Amino acid sequence: MQDTDTDYAIPEDNTLLILDDDGPFRNRIGRALTQRGFEVNAVETVSEAKAIARANPPAFAVLDMRLEDGNGLDVVDALHEQRPDCKMVMLTGYGNLATAVSAVKRGAVDYLAKPADADDVCKALLAPRGEAPEPPENPMSADRVRWEHIQRVYELCGKNVSETARRLNMHRRTLQRILAKRAPR
Numbered sequence: 461m462q463d464t465d466t467d468y469a470i471p472e473d474n475t476l477l478i479l480d481d482d483g484p485f486r487n488r489i490g491r492a493l494t495q496r497g498f499e500v501n502a503v504e505t506v507s508e509a510k511a512i513a514r515a516n517p518p519a520f521a522v523l524d525m526r527l528e529d530g531n532g533l534d535v536v537d538a539l540h541e542q543r544p545d546c547k548m549v550m551l552t553g554y555g556n557l558a559t560a561v562s563a564v565k566r567g568a569v570d571y572l573a574k575p576a577d578a579d580d581v582c583k584a585l586l587a588p589r590g591e592a593p594e595p596p597e598n599p600m601s602a603d604r605v606r607w608e609h610i611q612r613v614y615e616l617c618g619k620n621v622s623e624t625a626r627r628l629n630m631h632r633r634t635l636q637r638i639l640a641k642r643a644p645r
Contacts (some may be wrong), residue, residue, distance in 0.1 A: 463495035469586065470497035475584075478502040479509040479535055480551065481527045485575060489522065492578035506530035510538045518545035520585050522575070525552035525559060531557075533566060541566040549584045551576050573608070603644040610638060 475536035476498040480486040483504065490502040498520065503509050506529045512518070522538055525530035532550055539546045550563040550571045563571050578637065610628065614635075617623040621639070625632040 471519065473519040474499050475516075475520065476500050477509060477512055477518040477521040477523075477539075479506070479521070479527070480504065480611040481522040482524070482574075489576070489578060489581065493522070496578065496582055506532070507608065509535045513538040513542050517546060519540075519543075519546060521546055521569075521579055522576075522585075523548060523550055524635075525550055525563075527551045533563060536563060540611060547585050547589075549581055551581075567608055595615055601644060607638070607643050609633070611643075614639065 462583055474497060476493060478486055478490050478493070480489070480502070481504045487501050489558065489583060494500045501512060501518065503512065504527075506527055509521075509523070511529045517539055521535070523535050525532045532552075536548055536550070539548060544567075545566075548568045550568045551574050552559070552571075559571075569587065569589075571582060572584065586597075612622075613627055614621075614624045621635055622632065625635040628635065
């Protein structure tokens, strides 16, 4: 995530909810979006986000998909009920087409892979309704997408290497070598 001096036309109602259980990432994106003109309220649980949605729904939201106490899609629903004009962006390290489609059908304006760049988040939030934002400046590489998919299957298999290798149709030792390496950029 980069901090830039790019000017954005932030609307008068600049309230923004950030929901992410990754503390360092939540703080970095919160600071970056505050510097870009948003009034940020950052929380780490679905229950906190739903409470904000009921009490004082924001104009914008940046929501993580998978959280310890639930799913960001539940917050999309809660925000959409309280404030249908809320522009929401879903973030996830475990992206797939089905959840992207579900997020957009439920009211999100875009779906970005983590770690998301603050400029890409702003572009998505501030794009005119009905128009797609510009493509990201630094999209994930194909190697990174592959690595993220392997990590997701590994997590879903309870970190069982043999089961993960079977489901991915790859040799167990090959998978172990991949898992031992750092994530590609």
